[in-house]
Amino acid sequence: MSSTSNVFETSEGSDAVNKSNRVKGKAKDKTNGKESSDIDDGLDDLLNELKDASDEDEEEDDLALTSGDEENLDNNSNTNNNNDNNNQFTFDDQSDEEPLFLSSDDDEAYGDIEDDDENYTLKDGLRLASNFKIKNKGASKSKSYWRRKMLRSTNRELDPEVRSNLSQANEAFVRNDLQVAQNLYLEVIKKDPKNFNAYKTLGEIYKQQGKLNDCCNCWLLAANIHPWDSQFWGNVGELSSQLGHIDQAIHCYSRAIQSDTNKSVRFVLERAILYKEKKQFGRALEGFQRVGQQFPTDTMIIKNIASVYVEQKRLNDAINLYMRILDNNINPKPGLKQKIPKFGWAELNILLELYIQQHSWRVGIKVIKLASRWLQDRENEKWWDDNDDDAEFSEKRRMEIIDKLDKEDVKKEAREKVYHLPIDIRYKIGTLRLGLDQKTEAMNHFEYLLEDEDDIADLFFEAGKVLEESGYHEEALTFLTRASLSDDFNTSTELINLLGKCFIEVGDYQQARQAYETLLHHEPDNLDYKLALAEALFHLGDPRAGRLIVEVYKKHPTTGDSLETKSDSEKTGPEIDVENNNLSLIKNQTFRAKSSKLTDQEKLEIENNAKRTVLEKYRRMLRLEESINSGDKVAVTAWMQLASQLVEMFMRVRSFFPRDKNRAFKGIVLYRRKKQMGLDEKLARVYNLYEGIVNDENYSRQFLTSKTEYRGLNYNEWFVIFVQYAIFLSKFDKNIEYANEIIEVAMSVSVFVQDKQKEALLRIMKLIFGISKEEASTTITTYVRFFLISNQFSPFIYKFFICCFASGIRSWDTFTNYNQQKFFLRQLKAYDSIIQGKRITGMATITADIENVKLAKEHPDLLYVYANLLGGSRSYVSSVVYLNRAYKEYSHDPMICLVLGLAHVHRSMQRLTTNRHIQLLQGLSYLLEYRELREKSASDYELQEIEYNFGRLFHMLGLSSLAVVHYNKVFEFHDKLKDDNTYDLSTDAAYNLSLIYNINGNSSLVKDLTEKYLVI
Structure with missing residues (x-):
């Protein structure tokens, strides 16, 4: 529920009631032409009226009963019965057992108070008040039950000692000797536990001594002795309510209702208010509806009924309640004698609040126009509906539209009509327009708040809040700043938090820092405040930002659990005030409403x-x-x-x-x-x-x-x-x-995965993390295979495949394993099938879109990768076969020449080679061709690479003298490349050269190489 939902609060001095008073004070009701009466004291006036009526009836009953004449009792009873028949709303004998309105299913208390009090004890009352059932000890009361009960109590003979002590106690009480009177009354109670006067006067003594809880307990005992005294039950209920003994007060009001022969609704109203406070909304609604039948025009009762509907999440019922009142006021039914409540600006304010809670923005605006035109006698002004704006409430725009009307008499009449709205209604229209994302129209109404001279800090706060929620932070600051000037809001943490958010959004980090430092002073453990303050400090260049971030990051993880537990406990309702609850005879029970789904x-x-x-x-x-x-x-x-x-x-x-x-x-x-x-x-x-x-x-x-x-x-x-x-x-x-x-x-x-680009990027991320963790045989192989399949025959993806495997024996084993060779062979057969135009056994499925694409006779990248896979498993003959296919079409590629030359050299060194020297010579010829092609427009990196490769070649063949020459040439590039250790091959050359010197016994040169190139 939004923060403005407190228009339904009934407590005195609440902001909502003040808002309603403000609305009523600013506009006149059309139905009577006078200013509507304030609703601030509406509920109190109703209670006082009911109380006065009840006191008058009680005085009449006392006069009739004190005579002790049964005939007078009968006559008085007949008189009261006749008066009851003339009332607008009366209850019959079964009204308390069978209420006029169905109550909520979750309320089962006080409904079956037993009618025979001959055997009714205080113990039974306590059990009943604690929601325990008691046995049915008698039949329903008759109308003369309480009279007979009263006569028996009045005519009861007292013990002489009790009578003497009671007389002395009365005398002591009259002369204000309270301690003596208290002791004597206690003696009376010991001898006569059912002495009403002793309990009642003892309670008066406690009251004068300031012991209100003791007074309440004594009166509760006295009330059980005289259960027919409804007024006394009401007094005990009122005192119990003041002391916070809610359950005890409800019990007392229930007994007062049961014993009230006049069937007054005052106690029903008091009990309904307590039920609402206790969150037993079903019973509260029943009580308010009963009072509403007796006083159908009282708007305060309507407001309470609507508030209960809201608490029960029945917004539509609350809205329909007010809409029926509005409809009956605008279109009164002829011949209808039933009284209906008057609909004024205060009622419109509440109705609009309900529409805002329901987010019925469009309907709310229509209701504003309908009700305001009726209240201001402008019902015939239909031309305003042609445009979706609020020009009819703006002086300038209003006159512009009126001037465009055709008829002069209509223009004249329209200019004289009242169109000003109460300030609360202005705020409501602005909120509704903001809900429709009509910022300009909303700001037109909010600007009226700035012109109002009254103290409307609450509206400034609410306007700033809804603007901030809608993302209009600069505009929100205007109203939040005005609200902060009020004494009621300048210490509000919610207001300061909103100001802090807005300051950050508009870039005023200095003000944001002050706001969040103030918030952290009150809530030093609030994580979000710390993060927001860190952001403000960061933009201000304050080094404390880093410390705050680290502090939040290192926060103990169980904070979340404790906070969540706290939130759950708060949902169960307020805890019982144990210290206060132990002072009453009937203990307060914590009411837990049934769990209900969110609306x-x-x-x-x-x-x-x-x-x-x-x-x-x-x-x-x-x-x-x-x-x-x-x-x-x-x-x-x-x-x-x-x-x-x-x-x-x-x-x-x-x-x-x-x-x-x-x-x-x-x-x-x-x-x-x-x-x-x-x-x-x-x-x-x-x-x-x-x-x-x-x-x-x-x-x-x-x-x-x-x-x-x-x-x-x-x-x-x-x-x-x-x-x-x-x-x-x-x-x-x-x-x-x-x-x-x-x-x-x-x-x-x-x-994400239904978007192919997003899916590919996620797989790239998985591949990157796999490379970081060196998961060559699992993650890398799995995800690189995805890209190979989805980008079939792509030269880039084949280069990408080689780059995914790092150096080292584990990566090399994964790179050259049989599964990889088989996969690329199937891809090579698929490419050959396209070139040859026929299907080849063992080929892969062709998934690439090759339509309108001219393919070369050979795929050099595919052949190069497959040849390297074969060479890695020492199948140099097969490797040479596929490299020769690539060489025929791409003989000017230095890398093909290098790998082809190395394949011939390695084959020449194998035991089963047919002609070792010719094989070696063939390999050297390809390597020399590699050197010639590589040197063209070569950089220092490439020149160093050539020397190292030849040094490593001769080193492998055992030609150490030639290897030393090329290794030393590698060192010539060291000074140029020493700043780029990633690509400088001097370290590798020095290590290999040191091995040659060690074998030949030249430890001095080994030491020099080690100190110069191999020491970090």
């Missing part, structure tokens, strides 16, 4: 709050991007904290994770994912709890959002958040495991 309106309100939170966090992340790009680690950490909250929220949406990922996305059904949560996720849950985002498991299964966005962000933006968050986790936190989990979650999101 559609509440779901929408929760969703809107969550959307505002997501957009606010996303804007903060965007502001950090520039600093992140410049390498600021504090900005990176702050960004990651915000991203973790959004990722955690996104991961709780079940509809993003269907079993069939290929099924078209139809919308979102929210749920709670059950999984083990790490530190970041627990912190994110804490932040979301602080933001008021409840568990999604409370939602019913229904679609909540569109197919293109979730909570204000489209799915491209959500995707970027996931990927960037994973990158930051791996790069800055070095937490590759958690980053990998985030990508795995993203790969399960249907709206």
